[in-house]
Amino acid sequence: MSTLAYEKVWLEKTIYTDAERNYYESLSKGNQAPAGITGSVLASEVAKARQHIKNSLECMDSVAALAGVPNTEISNKINSLENENSELKKTIAELRKLVFDLQVRVESLEAASSNYAKPAPPKAAAAKVSEDSDDGVDLFGSDDEEENAEAAKLREERLAAYNAKKSKKPVLIAKSNIILDVKPWDDETDMKAMEEAVRKISNDGLLWGAAKFVPLAFGIKKLQISCVVEDEKISVDWLTEEIEKLEDLVQSVDIAAFNKV
16 A cells, blocks of 8 residues: 555546547547548549440440441342342242143143044944945845845944954044253252253153253252153153152252143
8 A cells, every 4th residue: 555655546547548548549540541542542433433334335336336337248139139039939920820821721632632532422333334335235124034144244344344444543642742840959969960860761651852951040050851741651740750759859840831742
């Protein structure tokens, strides 16, 4: 106690309290950034944001400018494709009309041919034989058995002669001249090989004619070949199916012309 009697700690406590407060205040101020530094950091961030916005706007302007510039080459290709498409549509319409007209003509010719080739009734043939007879024999009016036997024999001879004469008469053979358009898959197809493969298709009543290569589009050519067919032996459907069996070379077959010979 005698030692503590000379200490002034208790008597000047307010001074120590103030000193302690000032000390902690100075520590807390040391941990915080100065106001000037904080303001400069905010200004830097704002400047960066403004520059980023400016760069984005410039990029959008450049994209809009590029989008507004027309591509001349693409436009020309589109226009050429549209023109070729319209021409192909027109050609297809004409071919359809031609095929329809040909079908109507074929049906009319077939009807006329069937009427022309219709055999005459047996009674008419027998009457003709009777009219051509110049011996004055009554084939059906005599009651005598001997005369009836002679008349029957004479009638058989006359009929045999008439049938022999009719068999020697040339029969009209209906034929058709057909022009086919054989289209390849692309411009790399060997057209010479295609023509050779088509000409190898053979059958009784089929005769191949002249052929040529006709430009189609985009450097592609089609084979246009003619042939003569006998209508009773060769059908158009059979011929087109046989050509389309050449799948490696042939894409499709169209009828360009169909005429009766």
